Structures are given as C-alpha cells and as structure tokens.
Amino acid sequence: xxxxxxxxxxxxxxxxxxxxxxxxxxxxxxxxxxxxxxxxxxxxxxxxxxxxxxxxxxxxxxxxxxxxxxxxxxxxxxxxxxxxxxxxxxxxxxxxxxxxxxxxxxxxxxxxxxxxxxxxxxxxxxxxxxxxxxxxxxxxxxxxxxxxxxxxxxxxxxxxxxxxxxxxxxxxxxxxxxxxxxxxxxxxxxxxxxxxxxxxxxxxxxxxxxxxxxxxxxxxxxxxxxxxxxxxxxxxxxxxxxxxxxxxxxxxxxxxxxxxxxxxxxxxxxxxxxxxxxxxxxx
Amino acid sequence: xxxxxxxxxxxxxxxxxxxxxxxxxxxxxxxxxxxxxxxxxxxxxxxxxxxxxxxxxxxxxxxxxxxxxxxxxxxxxxxxxxxxxxxxxxxxxxxxxxxxxxxxxxxxxxxxxxxxxxxxxxxxxxxxxxxxxxxxxxxxxxxxxxxxxxxxxxxxxxxxxxxxxxxxxxxxxxxxxxxxxxxxxxxxxxxxxxxxxxxxxxxxxxxxxxxxxxxxxxxxxxxxxxxxxxxxxxxxxxxxxxxxxxxxxxxxxxxxxxxxxxxxxxxxxxxxxxxxxxxxxxxxxxxxxxxxxxxxxxxxxxxxxxxxxxxxxxxxxxxxxxxxxxxxxxxxxxxxxxxxxxxxxxxxxxxxxxxxxxxxxx
Numbered sequence: 001x002x003x004x005x006x007x008x009x010x011x012x013x014x015x016x017x018x019x020x021x022x023x024x025x026x027x028x029x030x031x032x033x034x035x036x037x038x039x040x041x042x043x044x045x046x047x048x049x050x051x052x053x054x055x056x057x058x059x060x061x062x063x064x065x066x067x068x069x070x071x072x073x074x075x076x077x078x079x080x081x082x083x084x085x086x087x088x089x090x091x092x093x094x095x096x097x098x099x100x101x102x103x104x105x106x107x108x109x110x111x112x113x114x115x116x117x118x119x120x121x122x123x124x125x126x127x128x129x130x131x132x133x134x135x136x137x138x139x140x141x142x143x144x145x146x147x148x149x150x151x152x153x154x155x156x157x158x159x160x161x162x163x164x165x166x167x168x169x170x171x172x173x174x175x176x177x178x179x180x181x182x183x184x185x186x187x188x189x190x191x192x193x194x195x196x197x198x199x200x201x202x203x204x205x206x207x208x209x210x211x212x213x214x215x216x217x218x219x220x221x222x223x224x225x226x227x228x229x230x231x232x233x234x235x236x237x238x239x240x241x242x243x244x245x246x247x248x249x250x251x252x253x254x255x256x257x258x259x260x261x262x263x264x265x266x267x268x269x270x271x272x273x274x275x276x277x278x279x280x281x282x283x
Numbered sequence: 284x285x286x287x288x289x290x291x292x293x294x295x296x297x298x299x300x301x302x303x304x305x306x307x308x309x310x311x312x313x314x315x316x317x318x319x320x321x322x323x324x325x326x327x328x329x330x331x332x333x334x335x336x337x338x339x340x341x342x343x344x345x346x347x348x349x350x351x352x353x354x355x356x357x358x359x360x361x362x363x364x365x366x367x368x369x370x371x372x373x374x375x376x377x378x379x380x381x382x383x384x385x386x387x388x389x390x391x392x393x394x395x396x397x398x399x400x401x402x403x404x405x406x407x408x409x410x411x412x413x414x415x416x417x418x419x420x421x422x423x424x425x426x427x428x429x430x431x432x433x434x435x436x437x438x439x440x441x442x443x444x445x446x447x448x449x450x451x452x453x454x455x456x457x458x459x460x461x462x463x464x465x466x467x468x469x470x471x472x473x474x475x476x477x478x479x480x481x482x483x484x485x486x487x488x489x490x491x492x493x494x495x496x497x498x499x500x501x502x503x504x505x506x507x508x509x510x511x512x513x514x515x516x517x518x519x520x521x522x523x524x525x526x527x528x529x530x531x532x533x534x535x536x537x538x539x540x541x542x543x544x545x546x547x548x549x550x551x552x553x554x555x556x557x558x559x560x561x562x563x564x565x566x567x568x569x570x571x572x573x574x575x576x577x578x579x580x581x582x583x584x585x586x587x588x589x590x591x592x593x594x595x596x597x598x599x600x601x602x603x604x605x606x607x608x609x610x611x612x613x614x615x616x617x618x619x620x621x622x623x624x625x626x627x628x629x630x631x632x633x634x635x636x637x638x639x640x641x642x643x644x645x
Binding site for chain 2: 046048078079080082083087089090091092096097099100101104106107108109110111112113114115116118119121122123144145148149151152155
C-alpha cells in the first residue's frame with residue numbers, strides 16, 4: 001500500500017512537471033481494496049481493471065520501474081510505450097489489461113474465468129482452479145455489460161469475483177445522483193450470487209471478505225459481488241479540478257486513510273513498531 | 284399461411300433440380316457440388332475436431348442448429364460445453380469470448396447478422412483488434428467473428444448494412460469475405476487457425492447456392508492464404524474487382540460484356556484486410572481500366588480504398604478514370620422495387636465497364 005501511495009504521488013509530480021502526458025488516474029485512498037484482494041491471488045489468477053490501474057499492477061507483481069517506464073512512454077515499459085497509463089498489460093503476471101471504457105473489462109474478466117472452467121472441464125487440464133477478479137467503479141454499475149456479465153457468470157457458475165470500488169464519484173457525477181438503487185451489493189442476489197458490502201478503507205476487513213469470495217470461486221461455487229466502500233483522495237484524473245466534492249466528505253474519508261489505519265493497528269497490536277514502519281516508508 | 288406453403292413447395296422443387304454441371308460430366312472427373320452452408324458447416328466441424336480449443340458461441344447456434352443452420356449438428360457432436368447458446372447479450376458475450384481468447388482458447392463467435400455486431404463493436408475493436416499492439420505482443424487474440432453481412436431480401440434498413448469498410452479500416456483486424464464454397468471452406472479454416480482476430484463476412488443470400496468443389500478443397504487440411512485475391516475470370520480489357528455476392532454479378536456482367544467485344548477480368552477480393560493490392564494493381568496495369576463493385580454504402584468504402592491504391596501506384600497505366608459502383612447512399616428501403624434500386628445490379632456493372640472503354644451505354 002505504501003509503495004502504491006508513493007508511486008501515485010510520484011506520478012502526480014511528473015504529470016504536473018509535464019513529464020507525463022495524456023490521461024492519468026490515481027488511486028490514492030483506495031489502496032486497501034487492491035492490496036486486500038490481489039495479495040491473496042496466485043500468479044496464474046488474472047485481474048482486469050479500468051484505467052485507475054497502476055496500483056493493481058504493482059500489487060499483482062509488475063515492477064514499479066516497468067509501470068513508470070510505460071507511463072513515460074519508454075521502450076522499457078511493460079508494453080514498450082505502446083499502451084500507456086490506461087493500458088497496462090502483463091502476460092507474465094496475468095494482468096489482462098486496464099480498459100479505458102468502463103464496463104469493457106468486466107466481460108473480459110468473465111471470459112478469463114470462462115477459459116479457466118473450459119480448460120478444467122473440456123481440455124481436462126489439471127491444476128486449473130484459476131480465479132479472475134474484475135475491478136471497476138460505481139459508475140460502471142449502471143452500465144449494461146455489468147448486468148450481462150452478472151447473468152452469465154451466475155448462469156455458467158464461473159470462477160470470478162466482481163469487485164466494486166465504490167468511491168461515490170464518477171468524475172463529477174455523484175453515485176447517488178446516478179443510481180436508482182445505490183446499494184450495489186444488493187444487485188448480486190438478483191442474479192443468483194451473494195452480494196457483500198465491506199469497508200474498503202480497512203485492508204484487514206477487505207482481506208477477510210476477499211478470502212471468502214476467492215475461496216468460493218476456487219471451489220467451483222460460482223461468482224460473488226463485493227462492494228467496497230472507498231474513496232479517492234485526488235480528483236478523477238490529474239486534469240480534474242475536483243470542485244464538486246464537498247470538503248467535509250473528503251475530510252471524513254481522509255481520517256480513514258487505509259495506510260494510517262493499518263499503521264495504527266499494527267502498533268496497537270504489537271505486530272510491528274515505529275521503526276519497522278519507517279523502514280517500509282524508506283524503501 | 285399460403286405463403287409458407289408456397290415457399291415450402293418452392294424449396295422442395297429447388298432441391299429436385301440437379302445442378303447442371305454434374306449431369307454433363309463423367310463420374311471420374313465430376314467436380315462435386317457443395318452449398319456455402321455445407322462448406323461453412325464442414326469447415327467448423329473439421330476445425331473443432333482437430334483442435335479441442337476451438338468452440339462456438341452465439342445466439343441459437345446450439346439447439347436451434349443455427350439461425351441459418353450453419354452450425355447444424357455440431358451441438359450433438361461436440362456437446363454444450365463447446366457449442367454455447369448465449370443469452371441475447373452481444374456486448375457481454377463478445378467480451379467474454381475475447382477474454383477467453385486472451386487465455387488461449389479459440390472462440391468462433393456467431394453474430395446472427397453483422398448488424399448486431401454494432402452492439403459489440405467496442406469489444407471487436409478495442410478489446411480484440413488493438414490488444415496485441417497495446418500489450419506490445421504479450422497477448423494475442425485468436426478469435427473469429429462470423430455471420431451474415433450485407434443486404435438480404437426485404438429485411439429493411441437495420442438488417443441490411445455491409446460492415447466490410449468499417450472493420451477493414453481498423454489495424455489489428457483481418458477481414459475476409461468469401462464468395463464461393465471453396466472460399467468459404469478455405470478462408471474459414473484459415474481464420475480459425477489464425478492467431479489474430481478475424482472478421483468473417485458471409486452473405487445470407489449465398490448460403491443456399493452451390494459451387495463446384497474439387498477433392499483438394501474437400502480435404503480436411505485445405506486452407507486458403509489470407510490476404511490473397513483470386514482471378515475468377517481472366518481478361519484484358521477492363522478489371523472488375525468485387526467481393527462476396529457481387530463477384531457473381533461481376534461474372535454475369537462479364538458474360539454480357541463479352542457479347543459486345545469487351546473482355547473483362549474479374550477479381551474476387553476474398554480478403555478485404557489485408558487487401559491484395561499487388562494483384563489488383565498488376566491486373567489494372569494489364570487492362571488499364573478499373574471498375575470496383577460493392578453492395579455497401581459508397582462513402583469511405585472498399586471501392587474508394589481500391590481506387591486510391593490504383594491512383595497511388597498505377598496512375599500512369601490508367602486509360603480511363605476509375606469507376607466505383609456501390610449501393611445507394613440511403614438506408615436500405617423495404618419495398619422490393621426500391622431495394623432493387625438501392626443495390627448494384629448486373630446492368631450497372633456493364634454500363635460502368637462500357638464507360639471505362641468509352642463505349643456508348645445507351
């Protein structure tokens with residue numbers, strides 16, 4: 001999480017220094033979701049996300065250097081500069097891409113889950129309990145493809161977890177202004193799968209829920225919809241003036257910063273001390 | 284009610300008419316006749332048999348035996364895990380198929396008609412076509428999108444569009460348009476074996492038509508190269524380049540032109556992207572005149588691209604301005620007489636060829 005935060009802050013600096021171009025969408029504040037889920041995965045499990053993707057790539061094991069090089073358009077980047085910020089792919093880490101169009105990635109993740117099942121049942125390949133995770137936001141939950149995939153994943157019992165990073169805002173559109181039934185987790189049971197809500201600012205709580213959902217998928221019990229209530233500390237992208245969000249709301253979530261919270265937890269429970277944590281920051 | 288009965292009787296009587304060719308030949312050298320429908324079905328069957336990673340996905344491909352019966356019998360043979368009936372959810376199932384292809388299996392996605400592919404076009408272009416490039420070669424997408432394309436009969440504006448030009452303008456896609464049964468078999472097999480996304484444009488009105496096929500074509504290893512056109516009729520006075528159903532029209536036009544002393548060379552494009560520019564240019568350098576034919580809307584069409592290619596590479600060889608015949612620049616009308624006027628007819632091709640030869644067209 002600390003690597004993710006430091007990475008994103010560095011991106012911001014480079015963007016404002018005009019060293020980075022195009023669209024850059026940062027993840028500050030949402031680190032608990034990425035870490036909570038992805039650190040439980042094996043290398044062969046796959047993830048698909050939208051454009052707010054740098055930290056997921058890092059969590060999945062893509063080197064920070066490769067991601068940063070990609071953002072700077074260098075040939076040493078993970079896609080040799082051909083993909084850019086919104087299109088980080090890594091075959092080796094089974095990071096199947098970041099997709100610019102919201103909702104686009106969900107069927108892709110569903111397809112990866114489909115192949116996992118196909119390989120096991122049709123091609124009879126052993127050791128194929130691979131799971132897919134699809135990460136997307138609250139805005140995507142009003143998009144048709146989301147529902148099409150909830151339906152097919154449940155219908156065909158695919159090994160996938162749909163992870164909603166509900167940060168309450170789709171650029172400047174508040175989730176509450178855009179959605180008839182704002183509780184996204186309730187949409188899972190409508191399609192025949194469990195729908196779970198979790199505090200996305202608490203990495204340990206996210207991890208608990210993730211363990212259960214990923215376990216379900218691996219055992220062949222089918223998909224789960226997990227709604228993580230989280231918040232992005234910065235604007236939608238580095239070009240977003242972010243004027244519509246109420247400062248009180250921002251302060252409320254800043255107080256629940258996942259990194260600060262975990263630090264506090266570790267110290268209170270004697271799992272680490274100040275010196276250990278400072279050492280992580282330094283790296 | 285009466286219409287259905289009459290149609291059934293017509294179908295029965297058509298089945299009883301033997302193809303003229305096979306009656307005239309002796310047994311040993313008789314070329315077999317095969318419909319496009321059977322050509323496609325046998326190609327799918329053979330490729331699924333050879334590679335268990337190949338599977339079919341689409342609406343009605345399984346229990347209904349295919350909306351146009353192209354996938355007939357395949358569910359019984361390969362089971363529901365390899366022949367998947369999908370809900371009506373083009374964007375969703377196309378994306379699922381593309382995602383599956385990222386992981387190495389080989390989906391063949393059927394669109395009931397390519398008009399419905401517009402609901403899924405984001406996945407065809409952004410998730411399939413561009414991914415090999417965006418991932419700098421890490422991820423390849425061995426997927427085929429197939430289905431009927433272009434005008435049918437009286438199906439109206441939303442079911443009659445030709446998508447060749449739109450898909451062919453996108454780098455990362457291959458776009459094929461078979462005409463004969465040999466094309467259908469060879470190109471579909473090539474498409475399924477290809478590691479990149481392929482858009483395979485069939486034609487509903489051609490499904491029932493029969494073409495002669497040699498033993499070589501019937502062999503299960505038969506395959507045609509992608510990116511190569513075919514000269515269906517050699518000639519020396521004018522080059523007529525066409526794809527899909529219009530190849531048949533061009534051949535009929537060539538017969539009419541022959542009576543007027545014009546010897547037309549007819550090129551069956553087979554591959555819209557990559558386009559066989561070298562063959563078309565070589566032909567025009569020989570004949571010095573070009574007519575392109577397509578059913579699609581004229582603006583930014585396949586014909587426009589061919590004309591540009593000729594002007595860029597063989598301008599000095601042209602003895603007349605290039606002629607481009609296309610569908611009318613209107614959404615396809617429903618009434619039969621209007622529909623006839625909205626698509627090119629043989630007479631239009633004949634007139635265009637005569638114009639390039641500076642003959643009177645009265």
